[in-house]
Amino acid sequence: MVTVRAPATSANLGSGFDVFGAALSKPADVVRIEPAEETTIEMYGAGSEYIPEDPEKNVAGAVAKALDAPAEIRIDKGVRPSSGLGSSAASAAAVAVAIDEAYGLGHSREELVPYAAEGEALVSGEAHADNVAPSIMGGFTIATPEGVTQVDASIPLVVCLPELVISTRDARRVVPRSAEVSQVVDCVGRAATLVAGMFRDDPALVGQGMEDGIVTPARAELIDGYDGVREAALEAGATGVTVSGAGPAIIAACEDERRKGIASAMLDRFAERGIETRAYQTEVGRGAELF
Numbered sequence: 001m002v003t004v005r006a007p008a009t010s011a012n013l014g015s016g017f018d019v020f021g022a023a024l025s026k027p028a029d030v031v032r033i034e035p036a037e038e039t040t041i042e043m044y045g046a047g048s049e050y051i052p053e054d055p056e057k058n059v060a061g062a063v064a065k066a067l068d069a070p071a072e073i074r075i076d077k078g079v080r081p082s083s084g085l086g087s088s089a090a091s092a093a094a095v096a097v098a099i100d101e102a103y104g105l106g107h108s109r110e111e112l113v114p115y116a117a118e119g120e121a122l123v124s125g126e127a128h129a130d131n132v133a134p135s136i137m138g139g140f141t142i143a144t145p146e147g148v149t150q151v152d153a154s155i156p157l158v159v160c161l162p163e164l165v166i167s168t169r170d171a172r173r174v175v176p177r178s179a180e181v182s183q184v185v186d187c188v189g190r191a192a193t194l195v196a197g198m199f200r201d202d203p204a205l206v207g208q209g210m211e212d213g214i215v216t217p218a219r220a221e222l223i224d225g226y227d228g229v230r231e232a233a234l235e236a237g238a239t240g241v242t243v244s245g246a247g248p249a250i251i252a253a254c255e256d257e258r259r260k261g262i263a264s265a266m267l268d269r270f271a272e273r274g275i276e277t278r279a280y281q282t283e284v285g286r287g288a289e290l291f
């Protein structure tokens, strides 16, 4: 039996649509696997009642198939589905790392990323690697068709998860098909600033780099109360605020001592609209861990 904990992740970080991602120190999925003749899946934990156990419909089955390694798989969800916190990616990442260990396949962490991305193709229609890369490798990641660049960054974060459900597949349909050159220039500047911030462990630069005028405005409209929550987080000292992944989670970067105040400001603003919300005071964290 092999056990792996794989973390939730926040993709895009504003200016890095489908490219940037960060592992979060919490929450996480825990997966136990045993090699078997055929793949079976049992689901437990947060939101598991909404996730199919059929290997053809669960990301875990897609990853086992991609690695050609059937297994009995038990998944304890810490990351509820359709959250914008890489719920499906956490399971996919954990299964890839666990199967590699159990079957002694000997893949590197970077080599496992495309196998885990097959799970994302199953649920969102595209094998985007911006969630599975940080969940497998940890830290901040830049995922491109050429591979993954990883940085062990240390940035305090607050993530708010309202009781709203947005599927990544649906949220991908609102992404604009084109952008003005002036918008692209702004986005390149923001993205470069964010990368510099991650290398320097500088929350101010990371926050500046989280601004985005192309994808985020369309996504924000799907989240009831987004503008008010963002404003409240900035007033409480956040250096930057954006939609986490496809939403509805909202992520804020900040200095360590500001996390508590930002979390409570965001929670209050959602509460004013009668939306139950959970806040995680977290940080850029480690990737999948074997037990």
Ligand SMILES: Nc1ncnc2c1ncn2[C@@H]1O[C@H](COP(=O)(O)OP(=O)(O)O)[C@@H](O)[C@H]1O
Pocket (backbone or CB within 6 Å): 050, 051, 052, 057, 058, 059, 060, 075, 080, 081, 082, 083, 084, 085, 086, 087, 088, 089, 091, 092, 123, 124, 166, 167, 168, 169, 245, 246
């Ligand atoms: N092991 C899994 N964990 C989470 N979601 C899964 C899993 N397998 C399949 N799914 C499906 O994936 C969808 C959630 O994925 P997605 O919309 O990308 O949300 P998230 O942003 O939280 O990853 C749901 O429809 C869910 O049923």
Ligand SMILES: N[C@@H](CCOP(=O)(O)O)C(=O)O
Pocket (backbone or CB within 6 Å): 009, 011, 012, 017, 018, 019, 083, 084, 085, 086, 087, 128, 130, 131, 168, 171, 172, 244, 245, 246, 247
């Ligand atoms: N780049 C993807 C990321 C989706 O992240 P998730 O956590 O919502 O699954 C997108 O923005 O569509």
